[in-house]
Amino acid sequence: MNIKKLLIGFVITFAVVLVVNIIVVYLWNLIMHGQGTFYWGLSFTLAVVVGIVLPVTRAMLSKEK
Numbered sequence: 001m002n003i004k005k006l007l008i009g010f011v012i013t014f015a016v017v018l019v020v021n022i023i024v025v026y027l028w029n030l031i032m033h034g035q036g037t038f039y040w041g042l043s044f045t046l047a048v049v050v051g052i053v054l055p056v057t058r059a060m061l062s063k064e065k
Contacts, residue, residue, distance in 0.1 A: 002059075009055030018047035 025038040 006055050006059060009058065010051045013054050014047045014051030017050045018043055021046055 021043040022038055025043060026036055029038060030036045
């Protein structure tokens with residue numbers, strides 16, 4: 001596993017998941033509760049977890065081939 005590819009994959013995945021999660025949670029709260037709020041902790045935690053899992057999984061699957 002190339003550490004540079006893993007770090008780049010983490011940063012890209014982290015950014016995409018964080019932005020998408022913030023937008024979805026904001027719109028959900030706006031539509032369902034009438035308040036345009038979101039939870040930074042939840043969005044950040046999900047982005048970190050998915051940001052780690054997806055690049056590692058991709059690296060392991062490409063290593064098998």
